[in-house]
Amino acid sequence: MDLSASTSLLWGSLKLFYPDASEPIEYVATSGCAQWQQPGDEWVRGKGPIPSGFAYKIPTTPYWLETRGIEGYFFHVTPDPVSESGNTRSELGIHFDANAPGSAGCIVLKNLSGWERFCDRMEAIAKLGIKSIPLSVKYR
Template sequence: MNQHHLIFTMQLAQSSELIYGNLQLCYPDGREIDYLATSGCANWQRPGDEWVRGKGPIPAGKYEIPTEPYYLETRGVEGDFFHITPDPVVSDKGIRAELGLHFDANYPGSAGCVVLKNWEGWRQFCDRLASIADSEVKSLPLTVKY
């Protein structure tokens, strides 16, 4: 792939502990930057939980995120939010909506969004996306794999 893109990977499993995975920002020149990330809540990160609204991880698939976020005051986000599209995500297993990429504020985990754990990594990610946006790239493909 000769464009900027993102790949989120995580091992789905039964666990009472929050499972973390990796969000990788890939540059056209082959450079890759990794961020500690998760999606879903503890006890809701098993295979099949992707369709449990408000608890399970983002469903596997291909998405887009804008390079410019908007601010959300919603508890758990309380900051910059990159809205993931398509929205909603629909399958014969369910519907997931209002998913995004943001910092993991407050209680660890998410209601289906991809969230970054470390504040410093989050700030660097936002700065890198702002730089990509400055080069007139409006959105990045995001691939979610389990």
């Protein structure tokens, strides 16, 4: 995703590198709220995108949350919290963009069909005995 000053919600991609696949599977995704997706907003709690530069991991098995905006499966990103220069972000994850477009810092997938395929693929990876996979967050 490109971080830039915009009044519109910015979209990028989440790429899942499936075991034994030569190319990643790509999903339309975003992180943060409209008007809070420019460089430096990564540390604005509840509005900015997930901070980059951390050795994140995603569990291959989600849990269910009734929280408004998630309302379904949630893949909790660790480490939790992350901090830099006195700033902290926490409770970040990957979920379907269930309510108002955008997120409070999580990575959200735009399309329900893509979200369902992502969950199916994560379940298949879990069945291989893999408990978590690395997540690299990069902005252009």
